Amino acid sequence: MNTSNYLEKKYSSAPLAVFRIGFGLLMCFSIIRFWFKGWIETLYIEPSFHFSYYGFEWVKPLDHYTYVLFIICGISAFLVAVGLKYRLSIFLFFLSFTYIELMDKTTYLNHYYLISILSFLMIFLPANASFSIDNLIKKRSYLQVPKWTIDSIKILLTIVYFYSGLAKINSDWLFKAMPLKIWLPSKFDLPLIGENLMQLEWVHYLMSWGGMFYDLLIPFLLLYKPTRIYAFLLVIFFHLFTKVLFPIGMFPYIMIMGSLIFFDSSFHLKVISLLKKIIPINFIKSNHYKIVEIYRLKKPKFIVSIISIFFIIQFLFPFRYLLYPGELFWNEQGYRFSWRVMLVEKVGSSVFKIANKKTGSFFYVNNDDFLTPFQEKQMSFQPDFILEYAHFLGDYYSSNEDQDVQVYVDSYVALNGRLSQRYVDKNVDLYNEKESFKHKKWILPLKDEIKGF
Numbered sequence: 001m002n003t004s005n006y007l008e009k010k011y012s013s014a015p016l017a018v019f020r021i022g023f024g025l026l027m028c029f030s031i032i033r034f035w036f037k038g039w040i041e042t043l044y045i046e047p048s049f050h051f052s053y054y055g056f057e058w059v060k061p062l063d064h065y066t067y068v069l070f071i072i073c074g075i076s077a078f079l080v081a082v083g084l085k086y087r088l089s090i091f092l093f094f095l096s097f098t099y100i101e102l103m104d105k106t107t108y109l110n111h112y113y114l115i116s117i118l119s120f121l122m123i124f125l126p127a128n129a130s131f132s133i134d135n136l137i138k139k140r141s142y143l144q145v146p147k148w149t150i151d152s153i154k155i156l157l158t159i160v161y162f163y164s165g166l167a168k169i170n171s172d173w174l175f176k177a178m179p180l181k182i183w184l185p186s187k188f189d190l191p192l193i194g195e196n197l198m199q200l201e202w203v204h205y206l207m208s209w210g211g212m213f214y215d216l217l218i219p220f221l222l223l224y225k226p227t228r229i230y231a232f233l234l235v236i237f238f239h240l241f242t243k244v245l246f247p248i249g250m251f252p253y254i255m256i257m258g259s260l261i262f263f264d265s266s267f268h269l270k271v272i273s274l275l276k277k278i279i280p281i282n283f284i285k286s287n288h289y290k291i292v293e294i295y296r297l298k299k300p301k302f303i304v305s306i307i308s309i310f311f312i313i314q315f316l317f318p319f320r321y322l323l324y325p326g327e328l329f330w331n332e333q334g335y336r337f338s339w340r341v342m343l344v345e346k347v348g349s350s351v352f353k354i355a356n357k358k359t360g361s362f363f364y365v366n367n368d369d370f371l372t373p374f375q376e377k378q379m380s381f382q383p384d385f386i387l388e389y390a391h392f393l394g395d396y397y398s399s400n401e402d403q404d405v406q407v408y409v410d411s412y413v414a415l416n417g418r419l420s421q422r423y424v425d426k427n428v429d430l431y432n433e434k435e436s437f438k439h440k441k442w443i444l445p446l447k448d449e450i451k452g453f
Contacts, residue, residue: 007304010294011147012265013129014272017083019153020127021275022257024081027093027115030250031074040066044103047372049392051105051385054435059102066103072096080122083132087123094119105385106378110341111251114160121156121310124303125149129295131272142295152307153261156314158219163318163339165215170343170452172329173212177204178416179345187245214238222262235259246342324439330415330446332382333439348381348423350411352390354397357404365393381413381423383443390430407431421447 034040044050044061052059062069073096079089098116101107126149128134129142172178181204188194197203214234221231239252260268297303321334328335329344355362367376370392379385390407398405406429414420421444424430428442 007146007148007300009147010144011150012269013126013142013145013295014131014265014268015150015261015263016125016127016129016145017131018268018271019258019261020083020086020122020132021081022260023118023122024077024079026250026253026257027077027097028074028081031070031077033250035067035070035074040070042372043107043374047104047375049370049375049389050103051375051379051388053102053105054384054437056102059099061103069096069100073100080127083128083134086128086132086134090119090122090127094123106375108336109249109251110339111249111254113337114254117310117314118153118156121152121307124307125152126295126297131275140290140292142292144293145295146297146300148304150261152311153258154219154223155311157255157258157261158223159314160339161215161219164341165212165217166453167338167340167343168208168212168215170329170450172416172450173208173343173452176416177201177208179343180204180208182345182417183246190244219262222259225264228262232259232263326439326443327446327448327450329450330413331440331443332384344416346381346413346415347420348411348413349420350380350386350409350424352393353408353410354393355406355408357406370396380411383424383440384435386411386424387430387433387435387440390433391435394431405431415446418448 044066045064050060073093076089076093076096079085080093094116097112097119101112101116126142126145129145131141135141168174181201184198184204184207187198190198218231218235218238221227222235224231236256239255242248243252260271318338321328321338324331324333326333350367352365352367353362354365367379371379371389379389386409390409394405394407397403408426408428409424409430410426411423412420413423423444425442425444430442433440433442
């Protein structure tokens, strides 16, 4: 099948409608959960310093107006779910959620990144073509949408799973069962399995290898109709089990809900039929509605071009680590935004020394004066955090123009059960080093080799 024929193919609009509802409700609940746990205050308002993403240093918390940002995000997520002013709602959700994600690098999680890029993709998809309040307002509903609009979500989820599986093909994960060998024994308090199974080494290896095969194969098992239902049951078991084991927030529910997109339209039509019985609004009534066979995109060539560029980036961006020398798990250059999920256990200690170049005097910084415990933990083993904090300290202690401040760090890091080793060259003045996409030569090499992707 050539490209033009594929782009002309149509499919039921029901899968997009069900996905829109599930995504919107999960995101709305996620924002409410974040608010009621007090994380807005503790993560964004109370800290006096926030770690920024390179190029996005201007994105900062808005003091107590940060609550307004979360309100906008939560309301727009709900409007996405019900399909009211869908284009504006998903656009506002994308902007507000991504701004929240960029406010402090300390809170980075793979599934936050997934939500941002997924909501960006949804801006260009007709997810309100059916079973939406927009239908009621416009008095029309669309039976079919371009098939590629549904396939694009499948492709993105396949990338997430498959790239996560590729990342697990490394010697630490497969041949040392690291870091599961560190994490699982600590779950001794789990009923039935904690004191027994979680302590057994063969279980650590089984879960390491099983996790790799799961990530590599699950999208293809979902795509193949004869194995789809069994694959979905495996999705439910896998993600709920990992939810029990690890504090990974909403990620399991997002992936379970997202996996429904792989089912045929008949399944989604049954879901919509069930929702119609629950919701006291008759969405489909011929005397209210004009039923239109096919939803036709405005400016389809432009939209296809945008989404094509989007997927080229998604396919290539996770491999940018190949541009850097050294061990990825150690120097983390190209680590984020590449679907490397729960692959490392790093513990660090970074003590900063402020020196005066003219007088030779120096003193050591108490990190508690500037960072929260969570921020200090993340800073202690991530090089871009260390560099940004060093510049913050340099600026802070350079208030007197006569001072010629230098900032050094005595940093040690342990990776995946290895003995701690020096992480940063202690003779490098980090205040003179600039953040960029270039290799950070002041990171000392790992005294070991991790083979794999």
